[in-house]
Amino acid sequence: MSYSSWTSATASTADVGTYYGCDLATSDCTTTSNVHYYGATSNTVYTDVTDCAYVYFDGIEIKPWDTGIWWSHLDMSFNAQHYNEMQMKIKAAWGLWCRNEDHLNSMQKKIEREWSRYLNNEKARERRLAQNAAEDKAQRLLGLMIGKKELEVYKRTGRIFVKGENNTYIVRKGSFTQKIEDNKIVDLCVHINSQYKCPKTDNVIALKVLLENDEKHVLKLANRIGSSSLPKELPLAACM
């Protein structure tokens, strides 16, 4: 999608000003008189602009053919029906009427802000989806290493027991690694370099493999954060 496709057309049937629209659609449908929009935004309830009985803009009723600013913003999928009955699937649409250039400029700025917010939300949503997919993948790999049953415990607790050459550890998802000593638990901060942006469970996998095979290396890297007395009962963790 791109925001560069601003087009203008005269709303000839209504002749209430200039319509500036940007339809981020699979098809061009910027001429208002021919397009029926169905949808709702936070402050706007609308049906078809030219045929509607009531249109609300920020709580103000705008009657058909009223001169005024029409502003709409959609960030969801909806169907638009073209005059020739062709159905179009629209991802998002922005539209407005303006009385003059000043109005237009101010509204375009508003649209720019909305569009930027929309894109940021989309990017954030895509990032979240990608992160979740990566985490799922990491958990599947851990499952191959520790087995289904232990993976379930890990999913519940976010903890896994790891035996190094000399010590036992509780590796925690998204938290400090704990080294179990005779009478205390020592919190260690060591993790995959954050520039790699690995999912949290990849960090658990990395620490498991490193502690099992190169414990000294991990201890050399780790910063000792603090310690607490050993509880009577250790918390539940996978691979206990």
Next chain:
Amino acid sequence: MGEMIILTHEGDTNIMWDPDSDKSIINAKKKFKDLLGKGYKAFRVSTKGKKQGSFVLDFPPHAAELLLIPPMVGG
């Protein structure tokens, strides 16, 4: 087939190689060296639930599975 499991921001990505194919080995070895050059550590592992790790510095063409871990840091 050999398999390199690389921990990345997308979760693990896998590179396979055929131990009977020189070309396949060369490609896998190149990737292996690239990653070690970036600070990755390589281990022979088994994802079958058994501990079978060993730290490797040279590409082992006949290894079944290698796990490549990005550089670790203290926090």
